[in-house]
Amino acid sequence: MVGAGIVGAACAKELAEAGLRVAICEQNGYAGGGATAAGMGHLAVMDDSDAQFALTSYSQSLWRELAQELPAEAEYLACGALWVAADEEELREVERKFRFYQNRNVPAEILDSKQLAEAEPNLRAGLAGGLLLTADSVCYPPCAAGYLTKRAAATGGNIFFGKKVTEVSESGVRLEDNTFLTAGLTVIATGAAAVRLAPEIDVHPRKGHLAITDRYPGFVRHQLIELGYLKNAHSTTADSVAFNVQPRVTGQILIGSSRQFGVEDAVAEGPMLSNMLARAIEYMPAIADLSTIRVWTGFRAATPDNLPLIGARPGYRRIYLATGHEGLGISTSLATASLLADEILGRDSAIPRSPYEPSRSVAVHA
Amino acid sequence: MPENLTIEVNGCELPAKAGMSVAAALFQAGEFRFRISASGQPRAALCGMGICFECRVTIDGQANCRSCQILVRDGMVIRTS
Numbered sequence: 001m002v003g004a005g006i007v008g009a010a011c012a013k014e015l016a017e018a019g020l021r022v023a024i025c026e027q028n029g030y031a032g033g034g035a036t037a038a039g040m041g042h043l044a045v046m047d048d049s050d051a052q053f054a055l056t057s058y059s060q061s062l063w064r065e066l067a068q069e070l071p072a073e074a075e076y077l078a079c080g081a082l083w084v085a086a087d088e089e090e091l092r093e094v095e096r097k098f099r100f101y102q103n104r105n106v107p108a109e110i111l112d113s114k115q116l117a118e119a120e121p122n123l124r125a126g127l128a129g130g131l132l133l134t135a136d137s138v139c140y141p142p143c144a145a146g147y148l149t150k151r152a153a154a155t156g157g158n159i160f161f162g163k164k165v166t167e168v169s170e171s172g173v174r175l176e177d178n179t180f181l182t183a184g185l186t187v188i189a190t191g192a193a194a195v196r197l198a199p200e201i202d203v204h205p206r207k208g209h210l211a212i213t214d215r216y217p218g219f220v221r222h223q224l225i226e227l228g229y230l231k232n233a234h235s236t237t238a239d240s241v242a243f244n245v246q247p248r249v250t251g252q253i254l255i256g257s258s259r260q261f262g263v264e265d266a267v268a269e270g271p272m273l274s275n276m277l278a279r280a281i282e283y284m285p286a287i288a289d290l291s292t293i294r295v296w297t298g299f300r301a302a303t304p305d306n307l308p309l310i311g312a313r314p315g316y317r318r319i320y321l322a323t324g325h326e327g328l329g330i331s332t333s334l335a336t337a338s339l340l341a342d343e344i345l346g347r348d349s350a351i352p353r354s355p356y357e358p359s360r361s362v363a364v365h366a
Numbered sequence: 367m368p369e370n371l372t373i374e375v376n377g378c379e380l381p382a383k384a385g386m387s388v389a390a391a392l393f394q395a396g397e398f399r400f401r402i403s404a405s406g407q408p409r410a411a412l413c414g415m416g417i418c419f420e421c422r423v424t425i426d427g428q429a430n431c432r433s434c435q436i437l438v439r440d441g442m443v444i445r446t447s
């Protein structure tokens with residue numbers, strides 16, 4: 001397993017528990033230090049395509065099971081998510097989403113303007129309403145990745161921290177110090193960096209900013225996302241920001257988010273941050289008075305069809321891919337691990353695997 | 367002579383002087399526990415220059431204000447934890 005982000009960690013645990021002898025090579029000295037440390041940790045169901053819904057809802061059920069055993073530092077919080085509608089047009093979108101989820105037995109409730117204000121008193125007055133998804137939850141991703149890595153190790157896995165892989169072949173991986181580690185199968189789970197090891201895949205980094213405040217317990221109660229998020233998130237060219245805030249177990253508030261293409265520099269950018277915070281303040285005016293203690297950036301691994309790459313690397317027999325999770329890799333990590341293990345072990349899967357196969361036409365450069 | 371002011375700290379009225387930081391007023395009032403840290407330890411102002419965040423208190427209802435960076439005002443209501 002190359003990479004101990006949430007995806008590599010989940011895959012390593014799943015494969016180790018299925019009886020394989022697993023080793024993880026992670027360039028950092030710890031698990032979950034890549035996009036996983038930068039992400040928000042909203043464990044979401046999404047309705048933007050049937051394949052995205054299948055993966056996110058299956059993964060959410062796996063998270064619910066795992067939550068029973070997660071350590072406290074993984075900060076799992078079943079707070080639910082609220083999609084916020086600013087106007088009548090967005091309210092119609094709430095109704096559409098509601099029917100979508102209702103037809104698929106996902107618990108959902110429509111809130112009118114007054115109920116929304118009661119549910120989240122710090123939202124600005126006069127918003128049109130919202131959609132409450134009670135089964136959504138949040139976690140602290142790097143600690144969840146750390147836990148999954150420990151579980152892989154407890155099942156006989158070897159964890160090699162501080163080992164950067166420079167080359168992957170059918171027979172194993174080469175490390176930066178030129179050591180060669182023999183492997184029967186190799187999984188590339190290096191997030192947005194996967195293109196360095198598999199240059200043919202169509203995965204692009206999409207930069208995001210986040211900010212975190214001091215502790216204000218009760219200020220925000222649910223994961224909140226503006227409905228405009230989807231319009232913004234799916235534009236594959238323009239830079240965008242969206243109101244997206246999350247309550248942490250500590251009382252801190254995570255404030256997001258931004259999306260930028262074509263930027264490889266991880267530096268936090270003032271103009272992007274101020275747009276992002278202005279958007280947050282537009283929805284929650286009192287955020288302006290809160291003290292922000294840290295800002296950072298991370299890179300999502302974006303694919304042309306917004307679906308991850310899970311399965312055999314086209315043209316290879318013993319190399320697998322688990323990357324391209326864009327803004328949903330925390331959510332979909334557990335389902336990714338389960339589908340990947342099914343493919344490797346020749347098992348049937350709970351949901352069809354074909355939409356995520358790396359061999360699908362859009363996933364690799366022509 | 368700086369103007370005499372009255373501030374309220376945890377429900378008690380205390381004298382202070384204009385131009386003083388809230389942190390200085392708290393120390394003068396004998397308050398050495400500004401807040402309780404996440405791990406349950408008592409904390410008070412340390413750097414006095416806005417960097418360490420140890421001096422956070424609630425001022426006029428607003429939580430997490432750095433008391434070393436804010437000057438007292440007459441009638442200010444301060445809460446330590």
Ligand SMILES: Cc1cc2nc3c(=O)[nH]c(=O)nc-3n(C[C@H](O)[C@H](O)[C@H](O)COP(=O)(O)OP(=O)(O)OC[C@H]3O[C@@H](n4cnc5c(N)ncnc54)[C@H](O)[C@@H]3O)c2cc1C
Nearest residue numbers: 003005007027034035036039040042165191208329330331
């Ligand atoms: C601002 C922001 C907000 C987000 N919010 C959410 C959210 O709310 N919910 C959600 O589900 N997702 C969210 N995401 C997306 C989520 O963070 C990612 O999809 C997820 O973390 C990807 O995990 P990964 O394991 O694939 O990649 P990473 O976490 O990047 O892990 C890859 C690992 O591989 C290692 N590595 C890289 N190259 C090598 C090499 N050559 N050799 C050895 N090791 C290597 C890296 O050090 C790293 O540890 C967000 C992302 C961002 C940026």
Ligand code: FES
Nearest residue numbers: 412414416419434
């Ligand atoms: S004493 Fe250090 S920030 Fe106030």
